[in-house]
Amino acid sequence: MIPILWDLEVGDTLPEIQLPPVTRIDLIKYAGASGDYNPIHTIDDEAKKAGLPGVIAHGMWTMGNLAKLFTPYLEKGFIQDYQVRFMGMVFLEDRITLKATVKATEESKVTFSVKAVNEADQEILAGHIVYQVF
């Protein structure tokens, strides 16, 4: 059940989304679609040269995915502000969970704190979204 936006109260959460384990194809597709061809996201040898154990997801891949929490509300308004800090790395096979909690409500705006965590509950990114309701 998707909660109705204007019924939300501080502390309420949106239904979490658990992403399937990250695959190399996910990152190759994102590289192509975004134009970010930094090879640490797709080629193991390049990631290793940069001192990483293996390829890592683009920070923007996770940030892009997280906005999906709000897709059920596409017809109700739009994301006016979206801010995150990148805090942890995402490796292949990681299972990422996306979360949003209501932090504040105004007449036509709902502010959420958002985060993405891995299966060890480490924060990958954290920030906030202000949803402007029509």
Added chain:
Amino acid sequence: MLSQFIGMRSDKVMNPIERGAVKKFAEAIGDPHPLYFDEETGKNSIHQCNIAPPTFAITLDYGIIPNLQRIGAGLIHGEQQFHYQRPLHVGEKIQCYQQITDYYEKKGKLGEMGFLVAEKRGLNEDGHFIFAMKQVVILNETIRRGLKS
């Protein structure tokens, strides 16, 4: 050392918001909602057109800050912010530019790190503000040493 870039601004670049590019992007973030690319869905929606996902703006061309482009591999994306007046519309043209607004250094557990702050903007064809984004990019010591040479 990178402070010399503060205040530097790129020339505006015209970016058409292409349906195919938006569709590919929506698929790549696992969010293939028809409002992003299906014309009928767009027309019948409250937006009256197709819109782009909020992070799509990252793919646009913001123009070049001279001499800054050679910083490439090894950058860490520290922080990202978007602010929208309204969503981007598929089919419209957006003029984009960027400006370096700050540079500072801080000692962290990985040594002295540099923080470069860029603000990017998108205007419609009439010059009206549509969105802004702010990026903080972190440069480690190795990269900064390379830049000095």
